[in-house]
Amino acid sequence: MGAFSRSCWLKNNLSDKREGQGVISGVRAKCEDSDDDSDDSDDEKDTCAFRRENDDDDSDDGKDTCAFKRESNIAYYNGDLLDGRENLVNSADICEKQCSSRADCIGFSYVPSNPEMGEFSRSCWLKNNLSDKREGQGVISGVRAKCEDSDDDSDDSDDGKDTCAFRRENNIAYYNGDLLDGRENLVDSADICEKQCSSRGDG
Numbered sequence: 452m453g454a455f456s457r458s459c460w461l462k463n464n465l466s467d468k469r470e471g472q473g474v475i476s477g478v479r480a481k482c483e484d485s486d487d488d489s490d491d492s493d494d495e496k497d498t499c500a501f502r503r504e505n506d507d508d509d510s511d512d513g514k515d516t517c518a519f520k521r522e523s524n525i526a527y528y529n530g531d532l533l534d535g536r537e538n539l540v541n542s543a544d545i546c547e548k549q550c551s552s553r554a555d556c557i558g559f560s561y562v563p564s565n566p567e568m569g570e571f572s573r574s575c576w577l578k579n580n581l582s583d584k585r586e587g588q589g590v591i592s593g594v595r596a597k598c599e600d601s602d603d604d605s606d607d608s609d610d611g612k613d614t615c616a617f618r619r620e621n622n623i624a625y626y627n628g629d630l631l632d633g634r635e636n637l638v639d640s641a642d643i644c645e646k647q648c649s650s651r652g653d654g
Contacts, residue, residue: 457637459644463653464628471624475641477617477648519547519558519593526560526587530580535562539573543591546575550593555579560592617645 452458452473465478521543532555540546543561550556558578562571568589581594619641630653638644 454634457639458633459636459638459647460625460633461630461636461644461648461651462625462628463630465625467626467628469624469626470622472622474622474624476620476623476625477641477645478620518596519551520596522592522594524586524588524590525592526585526590527558527576527578527581527592528583528585530578530583532556532577532579535560535574535576536570538575538577540575541573543593546577547593549575550577550595553577556595557581558592558594560587560590562590565589617649 532553538549540549540561541564543559543563546559546561550559556577556579558581560576560578562568562574564573566572568574630651636647638647
């Protein structure tokens, strides 16, 4: 890829969509909490997760394509689909993917690696009920959110581009509409590129 390797291109126009072998793109999506007793007071940039999907699978608008809203230092009790102590994983991302793959999972709580947590360290708890929400020091939780593409003109409110999720597209590149020259904006992952876009109101 030469000068384009690790390049991160932020966009304000997505009209020129083409196949791009090995390229990872992200399209900002609207998201809202899936549980109706929603706490919309903490609708902050960093709490809205990202919807990821392959470019060849846009037929299923079901639970597995939805974003998760991340919540730090929050734990959901009860409603367990499994015993998290028997489901040890290395990151909240892996825990989220497990939940995303199950139609009966609407959220998760993950305890990061910490010797002080004993048998709960690295435990991933998948949930089918989120009614028992409590403070949980160091715990990372995710709540499944409804999402829909934002690249239509129906911007019903300025519900803030910066609070929206992103839908990932593999092997897709968007040309033109550049906010900067990606060759001068080299980053180590698509996640970092996405965060740059998320922090800007014009992207």
